[in-house]
Amino acid sequence: xxxxxxxxxxxxxxGAYSEAAALAFFGPQALTLPCHDFEAVFAAVAASGAAxxxxxxxxxxxxxxxxxxxxxxxxxxxxxxxxxxxRVSHCLLALPGVALADVRRAHSHPQALSQCEASLQxxxxxxxxxxxTAGSARLLRERQDRQAAALASRRAAEVYGLNILAxxxxxxxxxxxRFLAIAPQAQAETGPGPFKTSLVFGLPNDPGTLFKALSVFxxxxxxxxxxxxxxxxxxLWEYRFYIDFVGHAASPVGARALxxxxxxxxxxxxxxxxxxxxxx
Amino acid sequence: xxxxxxxxxxxxxxGAYSEAAALAFFGPQALTLPCHDFEAVFAAVAASGAAxxxxxxxxxxxxxxxxxxxxxxxxxxxxxxxxxxxRVSHCLLALPGVALADVRRAHSHPQALSQCEASLQxxxxxxxxxxxTAGSARLLRERQDRQAAALASRRAAEVYGLNILAxxxxxxxxxxxRFLAIAPQAQAETGPGPFKTSLVFGLPNDPGTLFKALSVFxxxxxxxxxxxxxxxxxxLWEYRFYIDFVGHAASPVGARALxxxxxxxxxxxxxxxxxxxxxx
Numbered sequence: 001x002x003x004x005x006x007x008x009x010x011x012x013x014x015g016a017y018s019e020a021a022a023l024a025f026f027g028p029q030a031l032t033l034p035c036h037d038f039e040a041v042f043a044a045v046a047a048s049g050a051a052x053x054x055x056x057x058x059x060x061x062x063x064x065x066x067x068x069x070x071x072x073x074x075x076x077x078x079x080x081x082x083x084x085x086x087r088v089s090h091c092l093l094a095l096p097g098v099a100l101a102d103v104r105r106a107h108s109h110p111q112a113l114s115q116c117e118a119s120l121q122x123x124x125x126x127x128x129x130x131x132x133t134a135g136s137a138r139l140l141r142e143r144q145d146r147q148a149a150a151l152a153s154r155r156a157a158e159v160y161g162l163n164i165l166a167x168x169x170x171x172x173x174x175x176x177x178r179f180l181a182i183a184p185q186a187q188a189e190t191g192p193g194p195f196k197t198s199l200v201f202g203l204p205n206d207p208g209t210l211f212k213a214l215s216v217f218x219x220x221x222x223x224x225x226x227x228x229x230x231x232x233x234x235x236l237w238e239y240r241f242y243i244d245f246v247g248h249a250a251s252p253v254g255a256r257a258l259x260x261x262x263x264x265x266x267x268x269x270x271x272x273x274x275x276x277x278x279x280x
Numbered sequence: 281x282x283x284x285x286x287x288x289x290x291x292x293x294x295g296a297y298s299e300a301a302a303l304a305f306f307g308p309q310a311l312t313l314p315c316h317d318f319e320a321v322f323a324a325v326a327a328s329g330a331a332x333x334x335x336x337x338x339x340x341x342x343x344x345x346x347x348x349x350x351x352x353x354x355x356x357x358x359x360x361x362x363x364x365x366x367r368v369s370h371c372l373l374a375l376p377g378v379a380l381a382d383v384r385r386a387h388s389h390p391q392a393l394s395q396c397e398a399s400l401q402x403x404x405x406x407x408x409x410x411x412x413t414a415g416s417a418r419l420l421r422e423r424q425d426r427q428a429a430a431l432a433s434r435r436a437a438e439v440y441g442l443n444i445l446a447x448x449x450x451x452x453x454x455x456x457x458r459f460l461a462i463a464p465q466a467q468a469e470t471g472p473g474p475f476k477t478s479l480v481f482g483l484p485n486d487p488g489t490l491f492k493a494l495s496v497f498x499x500x501x502x503x504x505x506x507x508x509x510x511x512x513x514x515x516l517w518e519y520r521f522y523i524d525f526v527g528h529a530a531s532p533v534g535a536r537a538l539x540x541x542x543x544x545x546x547x548x549x550x551x552x553x554x555x556x557x558x559x560x
Binding site: 060061062064067169172174176178204207208210211212214215217221222223224225227228229230233234236277 | 302317340341342343344347412452454456487490492493494495498501502503504505507508509510511513516517
């Protein structure tokens with residue numbers, strides 16, 4: 001299905017949740033390529049060829065869509081070849097030999113700190129904001145700080161040689177991030193599915209056009225799992241819509257719905273059809 | 281229409297674009313109350329009564345929606361009583377007596393810096409990121425830095441006693457931010473309109489429900505100007521939708537559409553009907 005040793009670009013430092021998602025999706029033999037920002041992930045896959053694939057977060061169940069990546073999907077001619085739902089479980093990490101009773105502060109990304117607010121209060125740990133989760137684990141190691149812990153992934157503990165003092169620090173267990181695997185080329189249809197298809201389209205600024213666009217799916221009993229809108233660059237108050245639907249773009253009903261949408265949309269691009277990750 | 285001297289809470293420092301929007305909408309006699317974050321703006325209007333109104337940005341034509349404020353509108357029982365489209369025009373500000381030729385660096389919020397990228401390059405100014413636009417003007421004043429300029433609003437020049445070296449520094453003229461005026465109570469219908477209505481609703485997680493929800497407007501030729509979706513707190517992969525439509529919630533056709541939507545939605549709240557700001 002994939003190269004024997006794919007190289008997966010991701011945003012963040014080694015030990016980031018994106019890297020954990022990449023290894024869970026592509027398998028532990030995959031090589032990973034840390035990138036400074038999401039633009040660099042797309043560039044590594046699209047232009048330089050430094051990576052065979054990218055793994056990008058597109059939506060968190062608590063915080064919502066990562067709109068920057070929606071914009072980048074429209075800007076680059078890459079294909080979505082897979083999806084993966086990662087259960088985001090924050091571990092409390094400390095230097096070897098440090099006990100929970102020694103720790104005074106918890107360092108992490110502000111979003112992780114806020115997701116673990118009740119747990120930190122219960123343990124009497126003061127939150128300290130850092131640029132990212134894996135980076136706070138790295139800094140802990142570099143500073144040899146024995147009064148501090150980091151909130152980060154289990155993977156970050158392995159990467160930076162830290163101990164896991166506590167697991168599942170997040171206050172809500174319903175914390176998932178959906179990741180998309182992207183590649184230069186669309187993937188050939190494999191297996192029986194079920195499939196999911198992602199597309200992006202523009203609409204003329206006329207009354208009722210979004211209703212008409214959705215009708216091409218509703219009239220064919222095609223289930224939509226997500227709709228997102230973003231500004232159209234250079235067109236004031238016009239939007240570009242992103243839709244995920246259940247089914248394959250090359251299935252008879254999928255192809256007819258897309259043909260029909262093409263009659264309404266000013267532009268239309270299928271970003272990819274890929275096996276649906278069956279989370280539950 | 282309003283109190284003789286309304287007090288308007290806004291996020292940011294004196295001279296922020298939100299303050300400029302508040303004064304443009306409520307009139308120059310309004311008092312303004314700077315708040316540290318958007319939560320504090322809602323709290324000042326909702327709970328403490330420190331402010332009679334709030335002015336919050338909800339969408340920028342280039343960067344998209346301010347999703348945090350969509351979430352806060354759903355969480356608080358405040359009403360939208362008006363909208364204002366502010367043309368975001370960045371001025372290059374410097375200390376009195378400083379000429380353009382003396383300036384080496386431009387300080388501002390990263391989004392403002394990126395919106396003025398070409399202008400800064402043309403002038404040979406190095407961009408320096410700060411926490412916000414008005415704050416960079418304040419810092420310039422405090423540091424008495426004669427080699428630096430700030431990218432901020434015309435209002436910030438007045439507040440901090442700076443000179444305007446150049447106007448309209450932004451590369452794209454189509455840079456508008458839509459602001460919403462919020463208040464504890466909904467506003468009585470005034471004038472002939474045209475009106476706009478904002479609402480938020482939840483949908484059961486069944487196929488075709490969004491299509492059905494949009495049909496209540498499309499079948500009545502009601503024009504939608506915006507749709508936005510956000511995660512439902514505590515409901516995995518369920519969404520809450522925000523819609524703006526042209527018309528008043530209390531008009532015969534508006535009331536019938538909302539009744540009809542009530543048959544489909546799991547929850548429904550009208551956030552407000554208010555005079556539409558006629559920008560063009």
